[in-house]
Amino acid sequence: MRDEGDILVVRVIDYMGDDGAVVQAARVSYGRGTKKVSEDRGLIHYLLRHWHTTPFEMAEIKFHVKLPIFVARQWIRHRMANVNEYSARYSILDREFYIPAQEHLSAQSVQNRQGRGEVVGAATLTDDAQRNYDHYLDLLNHDEGGQQIRDDRQGLARELARMNLSLNFYTQWYWKTDLHNLMNFVRLRADPHAQYEIRVYAEVILDILEKWVPLTYEAFREHRLEAATFSGEALKALGRMLAGEHVEQLDTSMSKREWDEFLAKLELS
Amino acid sequence: MRDEGDILVVRVIDYMGDDGAVVQAARVSYGRGTKKVSEDRGLIHYLLRHWHTTPFEMAEIKFHVKLPIFVARQWIRHRMANVNEYSARYSILDREFYIPAQEHLSAQSVQNRQGRGEVVGAATLTDDAQRNYDHYLDLLNHDEGGQQIRDDRQGLARELARMNLSLNFYTQWYWKTDLHNLMNFVRLRADPHAQYEIRVYAEVILDILEKWVPLTYEAFREHRLEAATFSGEALKALGRMLAGEHVEQLDTSMSKREWDEFLAKLELS
Amino acid sequence: MRDEGDILVVRVIDYMGDDGAVVQAARVSYGRGTKKVSEDRGLIHYLLRHWHTTPFEMAEIKFHVKLPIFVARQWIRHRMANVNEYSARYSILDREFYIPAQEHLSAQSVQNRQGRGEVVGAATLTDDAQRNYDHYLDLLNHDEGGQQIRDDRQGLARELARMNLSLNFYTQWYWKTDLHNLMNFVRLRADPHAQYEIRVYAEVILDILEKWVPLTYEAFREHRLEAATFSGEALKALGRMLAGEHVEQLDTSMSKREWDEFLAKLELS
Amino acid sequence: MRDEGDILVVRVIDYMGDDGAVVQAARVSYGRGTKKVSEDRGLIHYLLRHWHTTPFEMAEIKFHVKLPIFVARQWIRHRMANVNEYSARYSILDREFYIPAQEHLSAQSVQNRQGRGEVVGAATLTDDAQRNYDHYLDLLNHDEGGQQIRDDRQGLARELARMNLSLNFYTQWYWKTDLHNLMNFVRLRADPHAQYEIRVYAEVILDILEKWVPLTYEAFREHRLEAATFSGEALKALGRMLAGEHVEQLDTSMSKREWDEFLAKLELS
Known part of the structure; x- marks a missing residue:
C-alpha cells in the first residue's frame, strides 16, 4: 500500500x-x-x-x-x-x-468527542485489505514476486481469485x-x-x-x-423579491427543501 | 451467504x-x-x-x-x-x-492430483467475505438488524465503509x-x-x-x-479443400493459432 | 399535396x-x-x-x-x-x-409593407415540388398508379430518381x-x-x-x-440587485447580448 | 454545378x-x-x-x-x-x-436497347436542380453574389427557402x-x-x-x-461437402436465396 x-x-x-x-x-x-x-x-x-x-x-x-x-x-x-x-x-x-486519510475518516465522525473511531477505521480497512491480498496470492499459488509457492497444487484461476479483493484495490x-x-x-x-x-x-x-x-x-x-438554475416557481419568487416584496416559503409552492436550495443559490441561506 | x-x-x-x-x-x-x-x-x-x-x-x-x-x-x-x-x-x-461451486473451483485445477486446493479456496473466500462483512457492519456501527452498536461513536459513512467488501458481494x-x-x-x-x-x-x-x-x-x-466467420485466407484454403486438395497450415499464410481455430470451426481438429 | x-x-x-x-x-x-x-x-x-x-x-x-x-x-x-x-x-x-401556411411565410416578412412576397413563395414552392415529383415519376418510368409508362425503356433506379425530390417532401x-x-x-x-x-x-x-x-x-x-440558468456573473448581479443596488450592464462583466438575455430571464427587459 | x-x-x-x-x-x-x-x-x-x-x-x-x-x-x-x-x-x-455520370445512369438500364434514357435522366436532374436553385435565390431575394435583388420586399427566411432544394445538393x-x-x-x-x-x-x-x-x-x-460468415446450417453442408458428399439445396434446410448466397461465398455459384 x-x-x-x-x-x-x-x-x-x-x-x-x-x-x-x-x-x-x-x-x-x-x-x-x-x-x-x-x-x-x-x-x-x-x-x-x-x-x-x-x-x-x-x-x-x-x-x-x-x-x-x-x-x-x-x-x-x-x-x-x-x-x-x-x-x-x-x-x-x-x-x-486506498485508505482514506485521517481527515476524511474523521469528517464522517463530527459528533464523536473522542475522535478515535477513525483510527479503528483505517486499521480495519488496512488489515482486511492486506489479508485479502495475502489470500489472493495464496489462492493463485503465487508469491509477491510472481513465483509459484507450492509445486504440488495448481492455483485458482486469476478470474476467480480476484473476487477475494476488496473494492478499495x-x-x-x-x-x-x-x-x-x-x-x-x-x-x-x-x-x-x-x-x-x-x-x-x-x-x-x-x-x-x-x-x-x-x-x-x-x-x-x-x-x-x-x-445556478431556477425553476419556474423560483423565478416567480425572484421577481417578487426584486420588486421589493418580502417572500417566504409559504408564499410559494416550493417545498421546504426546494426553498432552502433556492436561498442557497442566492447565498441568502 | x-x-x-x-x-x-x-x-x-x-x-x-x-x-x-x-x-x-x-x-x-x-x-x-x-x-x-x-x-x-x-x-x-x-x-x-x-x-x-x-x-x-x-x-x-x-x-x-x-x-x-x-x-x-x-x-x-x-x-x-x-x-x-x-x-x-x-x-x-x-x-x-458468491462462492463458486466445488466443480468450478476444481475445473481450474485439472492437473492437481489431490484435488484439495478447491476446498481451501472455498473456505478462504468464505472466511474473508464473512470477516469483511462483519467489519463493514462494525465500521458502520450497525448490527445485522440495522441497530446502532455503540452510542458513543458515529459510524463511518456508507460510501466509505463499502470499500471493505470484496468483489464477490x-x-x-x-x-x-x-x-x-x-x-x-x-x-x-x-x-x-x-x-x-x-x-x-x-x-x-x-x-x-x-x-x-x-x-x-x-x-x-x-x-x-x-x-462461424472465415477470413479471406481461410476461404482460400476452404476452396482448395473443396476442390479435393490436401491443405496444411504451411500451405497458407495463417498462423498456427489461426489454423487451429480454422479447423475447429470445421470440426476437423 | x-x-x-x-x-x-x-x-x-x-x-x-x-x-x-x-x-x-x-x-x-x-x-x-x-x-x-x-x-x-x-x-x-x-x-x-x-x-x-x-x-x-x-x-x-x-x-x-x-x-x-x-x-x-x-x-x-x-x-x-x-x-x-x-x-x-x-x-x-x-x-x-410541405408548404408553409400563409402566416408562417408572412411571419418572415414583417417589415414588408406590401406583404405580397409570401404568395410568390407558396406558389414557387408548390410548382417546383409538383414538377420535381412529375419528373421523379418520369425518371422511374412509373405513373401515379404504379404502372409502367413506356415499354421501350427501363426507368432509373429508385435510389437515384429520389434525388430529384426537394427537401419539403x-x-x-x-x-x-x-x-x-x-x-x-x-x-x-x-x-x-x-x-x-x-x-x-x-x-x-x-x-x-x-x-x-x-x-x-x-x-x-x-x-x-x-x-432559467444564471451564470456566475449573473448571480453576482442578482445578489446586488436583491440587496437593493441599481445594476447596469457596464457594472458587470457581461456582454450586451448576455445582459439582455439576463434581463429577459427576469422578465425585466 | x-x-x-x-x-x-x-x-x-x-x-x-x-x-x-x-x-x-x-x-x-x-x-x-x-x-x-x-x-x-x-x-x-x-x-x-x-x-x-x-x-x-x-x-x-x-x-x-x-x-x-x-x-x-x-x-x-x-x-x-x-x-x-x-x-x-x-x-x-x-x-x-450531384448528377450521376453517364455510366452510372446506364448501369441502371441494362435492358434498354436504345440506351437513351440516361441522357434524359441527366438532363432532367440538371434542369430541375438549376431551376430549384434559381428559385431558392429568388425566394431569398438574393443574387448569386449575395446581393439583394429587390429593395421593395424581404426574402424568405433561409431556414424556409432551403426546402426548395433537391436532395442532390x-x-x-x-x-x-x-x-x-x-x-x-x-x-x-x-x-x-x-x-x-x-x-x-x-x-x-x-x-x-x-x-x-x-x-x-x-x-x-x-x-x-x-x-464470410456461415450459418449453422451452412457449416453442416460444408462439413458434408468436405467429406466428399455431393450436397444440393434440398438436402439442407436453407432457402433458395440462402443457398445461392452460400455458394457465392464459396465462389461456387
Missing part, C-alpha cells in the same frame, strides 16, 4: 484539437454568416450558454487513470467514452489499495472521451455532492482543462460550475 | 414489442416493395444474415438482475443500455456473496436494453470464452429470448451462435 | 413504463433509505431538479412520425434513439410535400427513445429558437408527455421549460 | 493515435501476461478475428466531407460519431449538386469517429450492396485507413472485407 497521494494518477496520453477545434466546428455550423462573430472567446461563451454542445465534441482527449475499484464503478457510468481497463482476468493486480485504465462529455463528467463529479474520492479526480481534470482549452475552461466555470 | 443457485436472479420486469415489432419496422424500411416478402420468419432470418440490425432495436426489455460485483463490472461495459443500480453510497448491502440493478443490443450481449457473454459466472446469466437470458421472440431466437442461434 | 395540418403525424405505437417506472428505478438507487421519501411527486421533482437522469431512461416510447425531410434532418441529430425510416431506395415516395419513420432523451428532444425543439416546423412536433410530443407521465410532465415544465 | 469527380471531398482534418494506440490499449487489457504476445501485427489480427473491438476505439479521426444530401442522410445513421454540419438555416448553400460537415466505428462504417458502406454514391466515399476512407493504420487495414481486409 502507498499513501493516498502517491496513487492518484490522471495522466494525459494524447489529445486532438483544442479551443480552436471548437470554434472551427461552430463556424461551419454557422457558415458565411459568422463573419461577424469574430471573437473566439465570445463564441465559446455563447455556445455554452445556449447549450450548443456539438462543437465541443470535436476535441478529444485520452487519459491513463489509476483509481480504486469503487471509484471506477461510478466513473464507468459515463457511457459516452472509450475504455480499456487492466484485466484481472488475465493479469495479477498489485498490492495497492486499485485498477487502471485508458479512458478517452470528447470535450463535451468530459465537461459533463466534471460538472457531475466535481460537484460538492459527489463522493470525495471521485471529486479529487474531477478536480485534477479541471486543472487539465484549464491548460488544454483555456477559453472553454473559463466559459465552463462561468456557465456551468458557478451557474 | 446463500448457495450460488439461490442468488442468480434475472427477472423480466417489462418489455415492449416482440418479433412482430421487428417485422413491422423492417417493412417500413422496405415500404410497398415488401408485399412479396410475406413470411415473417424468412424476413427475420434475412435481417440477421445481412446484419440489418436496426429493426431489432424496436423491441425493448427490462430486467431486474442480482449479480456479484465482479460480474457487474464486466456487464456494465455494454454501454448501449440503461441501468439503475442499488447504491451502496446510500444503502447497506446484505450479507450475500452481490449488487442488483434494473437493466434495460433493446433486442439488438441484447443479442450482442448474449453473443459475447454466452460464448465459451466468457467467464462462467457471467455466462450463466447470458444463458438464462437466452432462454428468455426463446420465449419472448421465438423467431428472432431461432435466427439468432442459426446466424450468430452456431455460425 | 395536402394541407399542412393533414400531414403532421405523431402517433404513439407502443410504450413501456410510466411515472411508476421512474420512481421504481429511483428507489432501487436509494435502497432501504428511501422509505422516508414516500411521495412520488416530490421524488420526481427532486430527480429533475438535481439532474438525476438515469431513472427517466427506464420508460420507453415508440412513435410513428410523418415529417418533411428537412425536419427529419434536424430530428435525426438526436442520436440516443432508434429509427427505422421508410426507404426511398426501395420504395416510391408519395406526392406529399414527406418521409416517415418509427422513432423510439427513452423518457430522458425524449425530454431532451422536447427541451431543445420546443424552444422558441427552434424552427417552427420542428417545434410543432415537439409540442405534440409535449401533449403526449402530459397524458403518459403526468408527474414527470409537471416537473419537466417546472424545472426545464419554465426554468 | 461541377463534375462529380470535382466535388467528392474527404479531407483528414486531424487524428489521434494509430496502430500503436490500438496495441497499447490491448496490452493494458492483458497486463503482464502479454509479454509473450510480442508481435503487434499478430495482436491486431487476433483482436479483429475475435471481435475484441474496444482497443480500436482508442484511435480517433476527424474528416471534412462534402457530400450530396441524400448521401448525408444515409451517413448520419452511424450514430457513434460527432458531426457539425454546415447549416442551411443560417447560411446559403452554393449552386453545387451538396452539404458539408466535420465528421469525427473512432477507428472501431470507422471500420463499421466502411464494412457496411464499401459493401457491394451499398449505393454507389456512398460507396465511393467509403472507398476513399479505406485508402486513408491503409495509410493511417496499415496493420489494422490489413487485418480489416482479411477478417472483415474478404471474410
